Amino acid sequence: MSETICAVATPPGRGGIGIVRVSGPACRDVAQALLGFVPSPRIATLADFRVIDGEVLDSGIALYFPAPASYTGEDVLELQGHGSPIALDRVVSYILEQDVRLANPGEFTERAFRNDKLDLAQAEAVADLIASASAEAARAATRSLSGEFSRRVRELDQSVLTLRIYIESAIDFAEEEIDFLGDREQHDQLAAMEGLVKELIERSTAGLTMQIGLDVAIAGDPNVGKSSLLNQLLGEDRAIVTSTAGTTRDTLHGELSIDGLPVRLTDTAGLRLSEDPIEVLGMKRAEAALEKADCVLWVVEDADENAAPPEEYRVKTLIVRNKCDLTGSRPGFLGEESFRTCALTGAGLAELREGLKRVAGFRTGSDAFAGRPRHITSLKRAHGALLNAARELSARQGELVAENLRVAHDCLGEIVGVTTSDDLLGEIFATFCIGK
Ligand SMILES: Nc1nc2c(ncn2[C@@H]2O[C@H](COP(=O)(O)OP(=O)(O)OP(=O)(O)O)[C@@H](O)[C@H]2O)c(=O)[nH]1
Numbered sequence: 001m002s003e004t005i006c007a008v009a010t011p012p013g014r015g016g017i018g019i020v021r022v023s024g025p026a027c028r029d030v031a032q033a034l035l036g037f038v039p040s041p042r043i044a045t046l047a048d049f050r051v052i053d054g055e056v057l058d059s060g061i062a063l064y065f066p067a068p069a070s071y072t073g074e075d076v077l078e079l080q081g082h083g084s085p086i087a088l089d090r091v092v093s094y095i096l097e098q099d100v101r102l103a104n105p106g107e108f109t110e111r112a113f114r115n116d117k118l119d120l121a122q123a124e125a126v127a128d129l130i131a132s133a134s135a136e137a138a139r140a141a142t143r144s145l146s147g148e149f150s151r152r153v154r155e156l157d158q159s160v161l162t163l164r165i166y167i168e169s170a171i172d173f174a175e176e177e178i179d180f181l182g183d184r185e186q187h188d189q190l191a192a193m194e195g196l197v198k199e200l201i202e203r204s205t206a207g208l209t210m211q212i213g214l215d216v217a218i219a220g221d222p223n224v225g226k227s228s229l230l231n232q233l234l235g236e237d238r239a240i241v242t243s244t245a246g247t248t249r250d251t252l253h254g255e256l257s258i259d260g261l262p263v264r265l266t267d268t269a270g271l272r273l274s275e276d277p278i279e280v281l282g283m284k285r286a287e288a289a290l291e292k293a294d295c296v297l298w299v300v301e302d303a304d305e306n307a308a309p310p311e312e313y314r315v316k317t318l319i320v321r322n323k324c325d326l327t328g329s330r331p332g333f334l335g336e337e338s339f340r341t342c343a344l345t346g347a348g349l350a351e352l353r354e355g356l357k358r359v360a361g362f363r364t365g366s367d368a369f370a371g372r373p374r375h376i377t378s379l380k381r382a383h384g385a386l387l388n389a390a391r392e393l394s395a396r397q398g399e400l401v402a403e404n405l406r407v408a409h410d411c412l413g414e415i416v417g418v419t420t421s422d423d424l425l426g427e428i429f430a431t432f433c434i435g436k
């Protein structure tokens with residue numbers, strides 16, 4: 001890790017300022033060569049960025065952060081010049097003539113991780129914050145970045161470890177092992193840990209959903225009001241609506257945000273037996289959309305008493321009883337997963353949006369963490385191991401309790417980067433932007 005790296009940290013294109021970041025042992029030499037002096041630590045200093053023969057490449061603010069009090073934990077030099085891609089390029093090219101190489105994506109943050117400036121979950125939250133598509137997702141990322149998620153994982157890990165040590169010493173030293181393992185206290189501890197992991201899974205899943213959103217397909221018989229529903233949910237006249245059954249042929253897409261939850265809607269062709277080759281193709285597309293959706297809104301006419309989805313979809317299905325204006329029934333919730341709506345006026349859609357939030361695992365009170373699939377997988381494995389440990393404890397199988405606690409400990413360690421393989425680390429940081 002003795003190489004010095006450099007990259008433009010601001011986004012490509014023209015802007016007010018452009019920042020070049022340098023990290024590593026050659027920072028002082030770079031400052032000397034480029035500025036003619038090494039700026040006082042952490043003091044914004046106006047300077048010309050020039051090469052030795054006096055040509056000024058740009059001018060701006062130079063900031064020097066000596067190790068270890070810097071983002072990466074190494075010597076860092078930050079040059080805030082003008083946001084001109086050409087000027088930035090010339091500054092970087094000059095710096096690369098020193099003993100410096102171009103940084104890989106995420107390499108600054110990777111160094112911060114390796115120098116214990118942040119743990120792996122926090123480092124991932126940096127990328128999640130940059131990539132966040134909604135205020136809710138940004139809030140979840142900030143919460144994870146602050147270390148709140150990591151702190152909870154570590155605390156849990158500590159309790160797992162403490163219990164494991166207790167159980168192992170019970171196995172080794174107890175004359176009456178059975179008595180040790182019969183303690184109510186250990187059962188209670190395991191139950192508490194299991195509850196905490198469950199809460200972390202829920203809060204991380206909520207954060208992940210805020211980040212990736214929900215794919216929702218609108219499906220049902222022809223003419224029930226699917227396209228009207230799409231238009232009404234989007235608040236725009238996207239799809240053609242007519243009273244002729246079989247109006248929609250192709251799948252149509254639209255995006256909306258429900259309190260920050262990104263939702264991608266797909267309107268599909270009404271499903272029915274048809275000879276029309278175009279309609280048949282449309283229905284094929286409809287079925288493909290249903291396959292990949294996270295949730296299906298199955299639309300039926302409220303007047304149709306027995307209407308139901310033709311088969312059990314593998315995906316979550318919400319029943320939308322539309323055209324309730326024609327039956328005179330009250331719009332809104334009919335149950336957890338069933339709604340009455342009028343797509344002409346929008347009545348009942350507020351409840352339907354609530355239903356979609358519920359499907360997504362949206363949590364009010366916004367206590368979500370910027371969960372990643374790998375966090376959730378590890379948490380679920382830890383959860384399974386704790387359940388097994390509890391079962392083995394009841395069976396008084398000390399060795400197996402200890403083994404399951406070891407598995408839980410490894411899973412929790414993976415999340416914060418204590419027991420994470422180099423390959424996985426490489427994969428994680430490769431998805432970052434250059435300069436971060
Ligand atoms: N009264 C009433 N009419 C509605 C409602 N929703 C839709 N319609 C009407 O029902 C007809 C069909 O609506 P569409 O939105 O095209 O129905 P669709 O399910 O997309 O139909 P296909 O694309 O043919 O499968 C149109 O005349 C709409 O104006 C509703 O809630 N109440």
Ligand SMILES: [Mg+2]
Pocket residue numbers: 226227228239240247248267268269270
């Ligand atoms: Mg339609």
